[in-house]
Every structure is written in C-alpha cells, then in structure tokens.
Amino acid sequence: MGLWKWVARGAVALGLATAAGAMAGPATAQTLRMVSHADIKILDPIWTTALITRNHGYMVYDVLFAKDADLKIQPQMAEKYTVSDDKLTWTITLREGLEWSDGTPVTSEDCIASIKRWAARDGFGQILLKATSDIKAIDARTFAIVLKEPFGLVLDALGKPSSNVPFMMPKRVAETDPNKQIEDYTGSGPFMLKRDEWKPGEKIVYVKNPRYNPRNEPPSMLAGGKIAKVDRVEWLAIPDPATAVNALMAGEIDLIESPVPDLFPMLKADKNIALFGWNALGSQIIMRFNTLHPPFNNVKARQAAMWALAQEDMLRAQVGDPEIYKVCNAPFVCGTKYGKGYGDLLIKPNLEKARALLKESGYDGTPVAMLQQTDLQSSNQVQAVAKQQLEKAGFKIDLLPMDWQTVVSRRARREPPAQGGWNIFFTTNITLDLDNPGINAYAAGTCEKAWFGWPCDPEIETLRAAFIRESDPAKQKELGYAISDRLVDQGLYAPVGQYKAFGAYRKDRLSGWLAGPVPVVWNISKK
Known part of the structure; x- marks a missing residue:
C-alpha cells in the first residue's frame, strides 16, 4: 500500500497537534499560511537546483x-x-x-x-x-x-x-564563490526573508518588501506587476499529507502547494476549499545516474537500468490518477517540438536485454546507493518501485531514505557511495525548463560543470553548441532530435513520466492565485 493511501486512512491526531503548535496564534487578514511541497534548508537558489529553494528565490529576488x-x-x-x-x-x-x-x-x-x-x-x-x-x-x-x-x-x-x-x-x-552558499539574502523581490524567524523543520517567514518597485502591467504568470497583497507569508513544514489537509479543512492554514491526489476527494467535499491546477503545463520526473563511480560510470550499466524500468508502475505509485499523469519516454517532453519518443524503452521492460547489458558492463554486484526523499510528495514513491524493477535485471539496490534537503546536500558530493556519495536519485522539474535541448540542464555533458551526476560527453556538447547557434527552425529541430538520440544512447538520465500539479486553498479566504510553472504567491489576497 502506498504512503498516500495509508495517510488518507491513518490516524493523524498527533501530527495535527504538532502542526497546530507550529501555527499557534489566529490567522490575521494580512498573513498567508501555506504548506509548501518540502521543508527548506538551503537558501541559495544559485547553489542548488532544488525547487523549494527556487520558490524561495521568487519570493525574495527579481529577474531581468x-x-x-x-x-x-x-x-x-x-x-x-x-x-x-x-x-x-x-x-x-x-x-x-x-x-x-x-x-x-x-x-x-x-x-x-x-x-x-x-x-x-x-x-x-x-x-x-x-x-x-x-x-x-x-x-x-x-x-x-x-x-x-x-x-x-x-x-x-x-x-x-x-x-x-x-x-x-x-x-x-x-561575488560569492559559485561553489559556496551565500549568507546574505538581500533581494529586490516582492518579499523579504525574516531570517530571525526561520526554523528549519517548522517554518520560514517572509514579509512584504516596502522598497519593491513592481511593474505597471497586470500580472501574467511570472511577468508583469508582482504586487504583494499580504503583509506576511509563512511556509509551514507539515510533512504528513493528511495532517496538512486536515489543517486546511480546519482553517488553520490557507493553502497547500501540492496535496497528494489520494486526498483530492476529501478536499472536493469541502465547499470552502478549491483545487487549482497551478501548473497545468506539467512536470517531469527523472532518474539521474552518477557517472563518476561504478556501476554507472559504464554506459552499458546505464542502458541496462533504462531497459529494466517501467514508467506506468512508477507513475501509478507516485501520482495514482491516470488523468493527472502521462507515460512519456521523450527526454524533451511529449507533445513538444523536440519531444521524440523511443518505442518501448522505459515503457515495457526488456529484462533479457537489460541483463545482457549489465553483464557486459562488468557489474560486480556491489549495492547501488539509491537516495529516497521521504518528505517530497512529487517524487517519494518511485524509488521503491524502481528498486524492484532494477533488481529483476540483476542490480542490487541499497535504498537510503532521508529528507529532501539531505538528498540535496548529498547529491552534490562527488565521493564514492561508500564515502557519503550516491549512485541514483530522482527529481522533478517543470516541463517549461525541459522541452528545449539548449535549456535542459540534465542534457549537459560538461563533465565537472555538468548538473549532479557529472556526465562527460563532448559529442552532445558539440550538438548543443550547434543547436544554440542555429537559426533555421528545420535545422534546429534536426539538431534537437540528434541531441535527444545521443542523450538516450548514453543514458544521461531516464525520464520517468509527466504529471500535472494541483494545489488546494481556502476559497472563502483567498483570491488571485495565478497559474504558472511555479507557485506564485504575489497577487494572492485575503478576503
């Protein structure tokens, strides 16, 4: 039984009491209390690609x-x-x-x-x-x-x-070294961080930035006038999904960024709560290999893993509702200009082929360190399914449960797994960042400068450079497909599938939530 189904039926009194303690004090008309998709422990949105830190970045900073x-x-x-x-x-x-x-x-x-x-x-x-x-x-x-x-x-x-x-x-x-985290969080965005009230594992607090200078145009997704319509925003850490839903229904919080689909019926039954598809364009889950260390420093081991996987089983465990998820093995997203598919790969496992490739790779049976972020509802159920699928192909998997922020810290380590490193982890990103071969960070083969996993592939970099320079749409599409082919052949990462993100909020209290690829907090007002 998946975690979502368990919490939907399980007792949550203790967790709710803990959450209530964190939210002590009545909500005011100027305070927005929300549950984000994860607790935040890293505040430098350049140092990490963690989406919770990206969300923090949009609160505090602005963009050109x-x-x-x-x-x-x-x-x-x-x-x-x-x-x-x-x-x-x-x-x-x-x-x-x-x-x-x-x-x-x-x-x-x-x-x-x-x-x-x-x-x-x-x-x-x-x-x-x-x-x-x-x-x-x-x-x-x-x-x-x-x-x-x-x-x-x-x-x-x-x-x-x-x-x-x-x-x-x-x-x-x-001017802080890019490989070190910043310690000064001065920004020019619509909110300011109240660092003195930040309590990792409990809450992080933002207040309206009185010096923010919004544009005059109406807000439109991430553009236009970013007007903070509440004085204070509190992100509360409530890792248990049912506890968060109970808090929303009880009026102790105003908004949940990503409630789990299994609990949608409870939310729909409450006349004061609305579900909102804030990210209708969707997100993609991927499985990332560490190419620095065995077994995935060998391309045949990466190929073996990809032939062992079945997206449908993982998406069913993670998302549940087929109306929300989509099976798709196109690295650059199905239905887009560069969304080339690859037959049965990642759809129907070919264990015979997977076992043969694994044998060719010289895999010696050393357990593969697979990180599992237990508190991240967008990608915390796929690991157990992937473990079963990979073990059928002959891998030995060591599943390592931890919170997301620990995964974020550990994935940056280049040491071998036995010294605190890793072999596999899963993550999620919005499709708007993944449908372009020039933007997709997962597709970079720039060695030590590449995204975590650090694949080194001069050929894909040559193709990406040509793609960036090319202005002819037909030739650019041809290059995009070639990049996709190379990415799949070398196993830089394995797409696990796509899904849409829905939030829940008190419609009797809030208005103005804008659709977008990130949860937009500006423009939300309290009634």
Whole structure:
C-alpha cells in the first residue's frame, strides 16, 4: 500500500497537534499560511537546483526577464533592451527606481555579477558565457552582453523560469564563490526573508518588501506587476499529507502547494476549499545516474537500468490518477517540438536485454546507493518501485531514505557511495525548463560543470553548441532530435513520466492565485 493511501486512512491526531503548535496564534487578514511541497534548508537558489529553494528565490529576488501566460519573454527588472545589427551586442537598461531591500539602488554592476555567478552553475548559463566575450557596464542602469558569435537564445537564458533561475543579487552577494552558499539574502523581490524567524523543520517567514518597485502591467504568470497583497507569508513544514489537509479543512492554514491526489476527494467535499491546477503545463520526473563511480560510470550499466524500468508502475505509485499523469519516454517532453519518443524503452521492460547489458558492463554486484526523499510528495514513491524493477535485471539496490534537503546536500558530493556519495536519485522539474535541448540542464555533458551526476560527453556538447547557434527552425529541430538520440544512447538520465500539479486553498479566504510553472504567491489576497 502506498504512503498516500495509508495517510488518507491513518490516524493523524498527533501530527495535527504538532502542526497546530507550529501555527499557534489566529490567522490575521494580512498573513498567508501555506504548506509548501518540502521543508527548506538551503537558501541559495544559485547553489542548488532544488525547487523549494527556487520558490524561495521568487519570493525574495527579481529577474531581468520573465515568461508571461502566453510563454513570451517580457522585460521585468529590465526597462528595455536592444540588439546590434550584427547580433553580437545585447544592451539592457534597468528600470528606474529599483532598490535592494536594504535601500541601496540596483545597478548594472549588480546584474553583471549576478549573471556571472548564475552562469557558473547553470548549464544554459555556461553555454551563454562560453559564447560571450564580455559583459560590461555602460552606466549605472545600463550594461551590455558582448558575444563572440550570434546567440539567438539570450532572452531564453535570462528569462528561464526554473532551476537555475538567473535571480539578481547585490554585487557583494553575487561575488560569492559559485561553489559556496551565500549568507546574505538581500533581494529586490516582492518579499523579504525574516531570517530571525526561520526554523528549519517548522517554518520560514517572509514579509512584504516596502522598497519593491513592481511593474505597471497586470500580472501574467511570472511577468508583469508582482504586487504583494499580504503583509506576511509563512511556509509551514507539515510533512504528513493528511495532517496538512486536515489543517486546511480546519482553517488553520490557507493553502497547500501540492496535496497528494489520494486526498483530492476529501478536499472536493469541502465547499470552502478549491483545487487549482497551478501548473497545468506539467512536470517531469527523472532518474539521474552518477557517472563518476561504478556501476554507472559504464554506459552499458546505464542502458541496462533504462531497459529494466517501467514508467506506468512508477507513475501509478507516485501520482495514482491516470488523468493527472502521462507515460512519456521523450527526454524533451511529449507533445513538444523536440519531444521524440523511443518505442518501448522505459515503457515495457526488456529484462533479457537489460541483463545482457549489465553483464557486459562488468557489474560486480556491489549495492547501488539509491537516495529516497521521504518528505517530497512529487517524487517519494518511485524509488521503491524502481528498486524492484532494477533488481529483476540483476542490480542490487541499497535504498537510503532521508529528507529532501539531505538528498540535496548529498547529491552534490562527488565521493564514492561508500564515502557519503550516491549512485541514483530522482527529481522533478517543470516541463517549461525541459522541452528545449539548449535549456535542459540534465542534457549537459560538461563533465565537472555538468548538473549532479557529472556526465562527460563532448559529442552532445558539440550538438548543443550547434543547436544554440542555429537559426533555421528545420535545422534546429534536426539538431534537437540528434541531441535527444545521443542523450538516450548514453543514458544521461531516464525520464520517468509527466504529471500535472494541483494545489488546494481556502476559497472563502483567498483570491488571485495565478497559474504558472511555479507557485506564485504575489497577487494572492485575503478576503
């Protein structure tokens, strides 16, 4: 029986009492209390790609460009931009009156430092930086990105909506070593972090930023005017799904970012609660291999694992409702321009083929360290199913339960599993960040600069560089398919499938929740 079904029926009195203690005090008209999809322990949205930290980033920081509801990239902190006739110089001018929450003005030097730190960590940013000869300040509000060669996806890079998001930070913060976490959380976004009230495992608190300067346009997904309509936002850590739902029904909280589908009937039965498909475009779950250490430093072991997996079983365990999930083995997302499928791979297991490949890989039976984030409702049930499937092919799996923030810390370790490293972990990201071969960080083969797992594949990087430079749509699609083929052949990661995300909120209290690829808190008001 899955965890969701168990908690839907199990006793939750003790957990509810604990949650009530964390939420002590009556809700006010100016305080939004919500349960996010995970507890947060890392606050640097450039250092980690964890989605909970990305969500934190959107609370505290702002961006130069953002996607609107029509998926068009619009200026955000930028007032305007121009492109030279030779397409090599992109000049960006900031809006007047932008300030950091400490009262100092936002300058072009701040943005230059922020872009450089982001680009050092992000796969797409690395490609942009490689194509750039200089980023220089022209005046306090204007700077230029000077390219070595035409790069048609500058706005796509600076306006990417999910991890890693190019959030702007003060220069003194952005000059922090990209491989170290920041300790100063000054931003220019709609909210400010109340660090003195942050209690990991219990809650994190934000208050309205009085110095935030929103755009004049109406809000549209991640673009337009980001107006904080509540004075205070509390993210509460309630890891048990049924406890969170009971708290919502009792009026102790206002919103749950991602209630589990098994509990939807309870929510639908309450006339004061509404389900909201805030991420209708969906998310993709992936299984990531660590290519530094055996067995997955051998491509045949990665291929063996992919032929052993069956998405339907994992999605049924994780999501449950076929109306919400979709079986899809296209790395760049089904139904998109680059969403090429691959027959039965990851759909119908071929154990004979998997066992033969595993034998060819020289696998010696050493247990595979599979990390399991027990508290992350978007990807905490797939591991047990994957363990069974991989063991049928001949792998020995050591399932290691831990909270998500521990997974986030451990996946960054390059040591062998026996010394605190790992072999496999699962994660989820929005499809808007995954449907483009140039943006998809999982597809990078840049060795030590690649995303966790650190695949080293010069061929895929050559293809990605050509894709970025190409302006002809037909040739770009051909290159996108070639990247997809190479990714699957080398087993950089295994797509587990797609699903839509729904939230739940007190409709008798809240209004203004905007649809988007992330849970948008600005524009929500309390009645």
